[in-house]
Amino acid sequence: MTMSYRIITDSGCDFPNDMYAQLNLTMVPLSVEFRGSVTDDRNDDSLKQIYDGLRAGESAKTSAVNPSRWAQAMEAPLAAGEDVLVMAFSSGLSTTYQSAVIAAEELREKYPERKLYVVDTLAASMGEGLLVWYACKKRDEGMSLEQLHAWVEENKLHLCHWFTVDDLMHLKRGGRISATTALVGTMLQIKPVLHVDNEGHLINVAKARGRKASIDALAKKVGELAGNYDNSTMFISHGDCREEAEYLAGILKEKYGVKEVIISYVGAVIGSHSGPGTVALFFLGDHR
Numbered sequence: 330m331t332m333s334y335r336i337i338t339d340s341g342c343d344f345p346n347d348m349y350a351q352l353n354l355t356m357v358p359l360s361v362e363f364r365g366s367v368t369d370d371r372n373d374d375s376l377k378q379i380y381d382g383l384r385a386g387e388s389a390k391t392s393a394v395n396p397s398r399w400a401q402a403m404e405a406p407l408a409a410g411e412d413v414l415v416m417a418f419s420s421g422l423s424t425t426y427q428s429a430v431i432a433a434e435e436l437r438e439k440y441p442e443r444k445l446y447v448v449d450t451l452a453a454s455m456g457e458g459l460l461v462w463y464a465c466k467k468r469d470e471g472m473s474l475e476q477l478h479a480w481v482e483e484n485k486l487h488l489c490h491w492f493t494v495d496d497l498m499h500l501k502r503g504g505r506i507s508a509t510t511a512l513v514g515t516m517l518q519i520k521p522v523l524h525v526d527n528e529g530h531l532i533n534v535a536k537a538r539g540r541k542a543s544i545d546a547l548a549k550k551v552g553e554l555a556g557n558y559d560n561s562t563m564f565i566s567h568g569d570c571r572e573e574a575e576y577l578a579g580i581l582k583e584k585y586g587v588k589e590v591i592i593s594y595v596g597a598v599i600g601s602h603s604g605p606g607t608v609a610l611f612f613l614g615d616h617r
Contacts, residue, residue, distance in 0.1 A: 335406040335413050337402050340596055343599065352462065370598045374542070399433075404545065405488045412443055412474050449529070450485055487558070502602075520536070523584065544577050568603060570606050
């Protein structure tokens, strides 16, 4: 039984493009400016090119979803008589959520008979994606819009995001770490282990010596945090380093009995800030 309401999200959730249709989702893209032209975040034609450019020292500018783009996506189902749940990229990292709130306020006046909820997922990349994926499953199991809205709000802080980056200079450019930390870390092959906290911000938590140790540290977090949650499906996103994502997936299956690991690219918007070589793991846990 499928409930008759629409779930809308943005490209900050980093799903592969075919997954939106599979999940019966509407997706609103963030955008990225690279080499003088602006494209949608999940444009597969330009994604590899952007990562190659970042590796060569080029930079990209990113833009949040604006209120009018959100309004377009929300109004179509509202006008067709459907209620709407919007699940937006963390307010701690982007103005995308705030834009959705602005659009929703105007549309509630125009469609007072419809229900329209906007959730700040406080999540990013496939962390946002995993929360959206669970929401779609609950919808398809027959959960009402009100119940689902409550479930998402209750569970979003159980969405664990753990990741590492290969090149500290991208985090330095984004103001996440100091120039000294970046320089010393690069010289000593120190790799940071970071997570997204309860306010939806990136936090540098630990350091690992070398690349393999940093990826092993991500897997270790499952043992520390997953508790009794059903994590038979986990998500991994990567910044153009599929092999290392596969290595992490292998540990999850072997050590923790994870049945399915869905792997996707970190999109151009998040990838412009985290850089090539990012590996990120997402699962449910007792706390973030």
